[in-house]
Amino acid sequence: MPELPEVETVKRTLNNLITGKTIAQVQVRLPRIIQKPDDIQLFEVLLQGQTIESIERRGKFLRFILTDYVMVSHLRMEGRYGVYDTSDPLELHTHVLFRFTDDSELRYKDVRQFGTMHLFPRGEELTQPPLHKLGLEPLDEGFTFEAFRDRIAHRSTKIKPLLLNQEYIVGIGNIYVDESLFLAGIHPEREASSLSKKELMLLHAAIIKTLADSVEVGGSSIKSYVNGQGEIGMFQHQLNIYGRQSQACNKCGTEIYKTVVGGRGTHICPVCQPLKRQRIRKKLEK
Known part of the structure; x- marks a missing residue:
């Protein structure tokens, strides 16, 4: 899509x-x-x-x-x-x-x-439907860190399905959620409420950069996408993690794996995107 x-x-x-x-x-x-x-x-x-x-x-x-x-x-x-x-x-x-x-x-x-x-x-x-409940536009001036934090910081939902929910932030589909989370160093299964202010700042910046970089080269032609002139996008050649399961991470060399999070195929580097912070928090709560 x-x-x-x-x-x-x-x-x-x-x-x-x-x-x-x-x-x-x-x-x-x-x-x-x-x-x-x-x-x-x-x-x-x-x-x-x-x-x-x-x-x-x-x-x-x-x-x-x-x-x-x-x-x-x-x-x-x-x-x-x-x-x-x-x-x-x-x-x-x-x-x-x-x-x-x-x-x-x-x-x-x-x-x-x-x-x-x-x-x-x-x-x-x-x-009216289908536009009346859509969330923040990530490339608009109104997508400030404060607005982003207010939408997601206190949610107990896993961060990936939350970012995919168009009532919170619009337009970020599976490709760009995976890429943004990787760039921010955040595991897709982390609960949004477990993210520190610094992590939220990194994620906010990563979303903007990932989307802006993709727009600059015409999007991603993973399957059959072309623009109105029949031209393909080129961002698929810049992907760091999406679609790269069993390949070495560009940052650390660890093998990328694919799993399912929130019903969607998800690509993760276990070293660059650890679950550590959430696990420590759960131990402290016990």
Whole structure:
């Protein structure tokens, strides 16, 4: 599933390709992609004549800011947007087409068919599902250390599933949680409440650095991710721990192992990410 850096890259690419274009016609070929409104024909009609003013991101969601509406789109596992000429052959798994007045088209393809689109009057999209409960944006100015600490410091939940919970911090998926925890030297099974102030500061900085570095190179193409121009991301070549099970740690040379934490495959260096602090705390409590 595309995570924050990949969605941010798609956002930036589409802003360059389609901002200012006006929609002449919409064709929905797979109705279940459209979650709101229930009437697919209404979705198609409401978008006619709408100009794309900008494309923004909220967590892993794209927000197409139109003249009167906002279309909220989630790519899920395999969703992709691409810009084509209307004369280009229609590829398999193309489910929604947005034809512009200049005879170009924005096409949405989705092999797995899990992607979603919601259409709202402008100003209503942030107060209703699916955006209304999303947490802090880790690349925004509001993602201060104080805001981060207030969200997670006193939770008894293991730190990895807590970071994956989009109601606390948005956009950080499995790849970037593993990478951030490794960079901060924190074991994924540590309880958030066991982390010291210094550890929380290291983790806060690690999240920002990991995501910013990935955005800079277009995200990670672990499986099939490409941006709106069909280009792959390159951050997978900079990964320190994710996907490197049975390989030597870049820092200490210890073999990285893979386990399951919070139901997700998790990569750990036992030397660089010890459980020591939590174990000592539990002994003291006894």
